[in-house]
Amino acid sequence: MRNHVLSYLDETVRRVPEKTAFSNGSKDYTFAQVYKGSRSVGTFLHHRGLFREPVVVFMGKHPAEIIAFLGVVAAGCWYVPIDEEMPLGRIELILKSCNARMILCDRDTQEKAKQFAFQGEICIFDEIAATPEDEEALTKIRNRSLDIDPIYVVFTSGSTGIPKGVAACHRSVIDYVEQLSQALEFHEDTVFANQAPLYFDACLKELFPTLKFGATAYLVPKELFLFPVKLVEFLNEHKVNTICWVASVLSMLSSFGTFETIRPKYLHTIAFGGEAFSVTQLHIWQDCLPEASFTNLYGPTEGTGMSCYYHIKRPLEENEMIPIGQPFPNTEILLLDEAGRPAREGEIYIRGTCVTLGYYNDPERTKASFVQNPLHSLYPEAVYRTGDIGRYNEYQELVFVSRKDHQIKHMGHRIELGEVEAAASRAGEVSLCCCIYDSEKSKILLYYTGTIQPGELTAYMKNLLPRYMMPNETKRLEEMPLTANGKIDRRTLMERRKKEWKN
Amino acid sequence: MEELREGLLEILEEMHPDTDMASCKGLVQDKILDSFDIITLITRIREAFDVVVPADRIVPENFNSLDALTKLVDRLLEEE
Numbered sequence: 031m032r033n034h035v036l037s038y039l040d041e042t043v044r045r046v047p048e049k050t051a052f053s054n055g056s057k058d059y060t061f062a063q064v065y066k067g068s069r070s071v072g073t074f075l076h077h078r079g080l081f082r083e084p085v086v087v088f089m090g091k092h093p094a095e096i097i098a099f100l101g102v103v104a105a106g107c108w109y110v111p112i113d114e115e116m117p118l119g120r121i122e123l124i125l126k127s128c129n130a131r132m133i134l135c136d137r138d139t140q141e142k143a144k145q146f147a148f149q150g151e152i153c154i155f156d157e158i159a160a161t162p163e164d165e166e167a168l169t170k171i172r173n174r175s176l177d178i179d180p181i182y183v184v185f186t187s188g189s190t191g192i193p194k195g196v197a198a199c200h201r202s203v204i205d206y207v208e209q210l211s212q213a214l215e216f217h218e219d220t221v222f223a224n225q226a227p228l229y230f231d232a233c234l235k236e237l238f239p240t241l242k243f244g245a246t247a248y249l250v251p252k253e254l255f256l257f258p259v260k261l262v263e264f265l266n267e268h269k270v271n272t273i274c275w276v277a278s279v280l281s282m283l284s285s286f287g288t289f290e291t292i293r294p295k296y297l298h299t300i301a302f303g304g305e306a307f308s309v310t311q312l313h314i315w316q317d318c319l320p321e322a323s324f325t326n327l328y329g330p331t332e333g334t335g336m337s338c339y340y341h342i343k344r345p346l347e348e349n350e351m352i353p354i355g356q357p358f359p360n361t362e363i364l365l366l367d368e369a370g371r372p373a374r375e376g377e378i379y380i381r382g383t384c385v386t387l388g389y390y391n392d393p394e395r396t397k398a399s400f401v402q403n404p405l406h407s408l409y410p411e412a413v414y415r416t417g418d419i420g421r422y423n424e425y426q427e428l429v430f431v432s433r434k435d436h437q438i439k440h441m442g443h444r445i446e447l448g449e450v451e452a453a454a455s456r457a458g459e460v461s462l463c464c465c466i467y468d469s470e471k472s473k474i475l476l477y478y479t480g481t482i483q484p485g486e487l488t489a490y491m492k493n494l495l496p497r498y499m500m501p502n503e504t505k506r507l508e509e510m511p512l513t514a515n516g517k518i519d520r521r522t523l524m525e526r527r528k529k530e531w532k533n
Numbered sequence: 534m535e536e537l538r539e540g541l542l543e544i545l546e547e548m549h550p551d552t553d554m555a556s557c558k559g560l561v562q563d564k565i566l567d568s569f570d571i572i573t574l575i576t577r578i579r580e581a582f583d584v585v586v587p588a589d590r591i592v593p594e595n596f597n598s599l600d601a602l603t604k605l606v607d608r609l610l611e612e613e
Contacts, residue, residue, distance in 0.1 A: 135556060200557075252568075253564075255563075256571045256594060256596075257571075258588045258591055259588050259592070260592070280569070282568070282571075282572050286586075286587075286588045287587055287588050288588040290588065291587070291588050291589045292588075317561070327592065337556065346547065366566070471576075484550050485550035485551045486551070488549075488550050488551050489550075489551035498569070502573065503547060
């Protein structure tokens with residue numbers, strides 16, 4: 031039985047050692063190099079006395095970062111990825127929450143790492159990546175590992191302004207890799223182009239199936255996502271046949287008319303998720319690639335990557351929401367009403383091996399979302415309460431309806447509007463603030479009252495929020511609309527916004 | 534042309550109120566604009582000037598500065 035994610039790599043490196051595993055288009059790493067590098071990093075961490083504890087990885091998006099992740103796992107630890115895109119304030123909250131003793135960085139990030147309020151050791155990947163392997167020690171670590179041990183902690187938006195770390199174990203990741211690979215029919219000749227940042231669980235889709243099948247994954251340089259023609263040229267140059275991207279990036283390519291200039295020549299498997307993809311854009315893709323398969327994916331980080339999939343087979347109406355379909359095998363979706371009873375339309379609960387370990391070092395918030403299965407009390411069984419409302423349509427396909435709270439999906443990122451508000455409120459000269467989301471225009475709007483200028487406020491907030499959480503418009507109001515109870519009146523703000531557009 | 538420049542500046546400033554958009558010459562190089570910004574920018578240009586920026590013109594050179602962007606939109610308007 032497979033109970034360790036690195037067993038994928040162990041098997042594949044024997045079969046295709048010289049094949050490219052990961053590349054960014056300019057630097058290729060073979061499976062042998064990935065294997066050797068991860069064993070070296072693992073040995074180094076072991077020599078430093080690290081075991082069953084977090085190791086922060088702070089590196090630029092590069093195949094070496096993946097080697098660092100795998101090295102951390104080889105040492106019996108779990109990786110906590112942070113990124114240059116995260117502002118200092120957020121990084122420090124993460125460091126505080128995970129309390130790691132070591133940060134692995136690269137030559138470009140080390141200067142920034144030295145500025146952190148961090149007591150532990152900062153090591154540079156290049157300097158440790160050639161550590162001679164201690165085979166005996168690594169075998170011992172492997173033999174002691176259990177499939178319920180965490181392998182990573184990734185941080186997602188938290189409504190109070192404190193990010194939540196989601197910890198996932200071997201067993202959940204293996205389950206996900208197996209189910210996703212089967213659903214999307216990955217194999218040895220799969221060539222992935224990875225779009226998702228490596229500091230989210232979204233990148234699991236490429237990382238571990240690549241190790242499992244001896245496939246190849248290209249990490250697409252971030253700047254290519256600004257320029258659609260260059261992006262497709264990259265896909266063609268590397269004969270990419272499979273992409274699992276956020277819907278907003280797919281929409282970017284189709285809505286800009288990219289396919290009139292250039293077509294992706296090798297693509298046959300296209301999956302999208304992270305947010306709703308419009309049927310209009312899907313149709314443009316289908317016209318461009320009539321033979322390709324298209325799959326909608328749905329799932330929260332707390333359910334390890336994705337939990338549901340929907341292969342697009344029947345024709346969809348232009349105004350239809352693309353269904354999220356059905357759960358992967360070995361995963362169950364419960365739709366429950368407020369009282370915890372099964373309902374046609376209700377809150378989506380996830381049960382199965384895919385349910386992660388919980389929020390790291392945060393029993394309070396874990397207890398609120400990882401709850402006893404409301405359908406029984408016969409034995410302990412944690413299910414994850416998503417806060418998403420779903421229903422079944424006439425074809426018995428699961429459809430996403432809405433959120434219960436102020437969490438949004440913006441350009442594929444999951445954001446708590448409360449976290450944006452919390453950041454704005456920390457600026458002393460803000461008295462009241464409110465964030466709303468204009469889903470039609472895909473814009474985060476921040477309204478506030480206070481003496482600070484909008485430009486000063488956004489400059490301040492940049493130190494606290496990652497770029498994708500920054501408001502797209504920041505407006506100072508003379509007066510904040512309030513409800514009868516004295517709460518900020520979101521509805522009025524929304525209505526005013528709609529009127530503005532009509533004018 | 535001046536009016537066009539002003540209009541574009543307004544759009545850029547709204548996206549990044551804390552950056553000096555008028556004089557910056559490396560909006561792409563210096564990573565001031567990201568992929569979301571490019572999408573927003575192209576949508577706003579379509580709304581404000583009723584002109585579509587074709588995919589083959591969405592290249593770094595055309596987005597690096599307010600001047601370059603003004604030239605791009607000006608040319609597109611002429612071509613119509």
